[in-house]
Amino acid sequence: MQTSISNEVESVLQSHKHKYRKRLFNYLKALPFWLLIISFIMIILGMTLSVFFSAFGTEWFGTFLPEGYTFEWMKRAWVAYDIGSYYKITLKIVGVATIISLILSIPSAYVLARKQFPFKDALIGFYQLPFTLPELVYAIPIASIFYSIGLAETIPGLIIVNLIIGIPFSVFILIPFIESLDPRLEWAAQSLGANKWRMFTRIVFPQLIPGITAAAINIFIRMFSTFIIILLISGPKTQTLPVMVFSVLSSAGNQPPPMLDALALTLMFPLLLFAFISLWLSSLTQRRLGQ
Structure with a gap:
């Protein structure tokens, strides 16, 4: 035993x-x-x-x-490089481009998530091009076209260029959110007599607000930090903040290093802030969806 x-x-x-x-x-x-x-x-x-x-x-x-x-170096950098004006130009371009990207991408994402139609895979592949191709591959031809038609070095031209990045990025953020919605609510609304517009605005859109918010913040960050294509078509009066920071740092000369670091922080701070907000929203949305 x-x-x-x-x-x-x-x-x-x-x-x-x-x-x-x-x-x-x-x-x-x-x-x-x-x-x-x-x-x-x-x-x-x-x-x-x-x-x-x-x-x-x-x-x-x-x-x-x-x-x-x-804070002396930050004050000196803000005055010496006229950072405020570059912030205004950048926020104006990126803000308008973000709103237009969302308006155009929401119906596109809904169709790709809910409908089956010929050449759907080809259309999805087209939306993926800005992610799969190196930026220079499409930046140089676009810059050449914009200079030939007079859109280069203009605010509308820079907004259009940002849409090339913002719309596909927003579409692929919104598609999983739309796929997670229960389609039976939409069928029920249509069976009760709601047309497609009312069904979308009353049923789909309110449920998509977390996804739209996440898409807005992510495409804002993406477009705020866009560099190569903006560098090619922006002019002296339409430079965004990243292009200006690059121009100053590449020709720093005898400028004090602390002032150059302060200039770099003016670009880093908003990007870090929106990155943290994006991560928080993603975590919150995943908890609500039970993923």
Whole structure:
């Protein structure tokens, strides 16, 4: 009896040891991957903090942190580079392009999510072109066309260019949201006499508000940071903030590094802010959809 009990105890102990060794082996196997991810995050975070401390530090020579902090470099950069006017131009272009992209992409996404028709896959492939092709492949021909028809270096031209990026991006964000909606609500509304417009505005659109919000923020970030195609067709009076920052940093000369870092932060801050908002909205939407 005692021998049987001791054998069972020994068997349980061996089983626990085997599970512990297997778990330890899995941890050690994944360790290089996690070390690589942590190292990458630390490098990105270190560079970001370095720019931040340089932009707001009074003096930073040979110490771990600056000796003091000031907003002077940010003020000087804002005045010297006329950042306010570039913000106005960028927000005007991106804001209008975001609204137009949403207006045009919502019905397109609904049709792609709900309907079956010939050449649907070809149309989806067409929408995917801005993601699959390098930006220069379509940026150079578009810039050539815009200069030939007089749309280059104009606000309407820059808005149209942003639509090439905003509409496909918005469509592919909205399609999963539309597919997650229960079509029986739409059938019920139509069976009660609602036309397609009323069914869409009363049933579909209210349920799509989280998706529309997520799409708006994501395409706003995407278009705000668009660089190559805007660089090719923007002029001195229509430069967006990213193009202006690149122009200044590429010809910095003898300008103080802290002021250049302050200039870089004026571009980083809105992008980081909207990125965090986008992540929060995505997390909130996934919890509500039960995914």
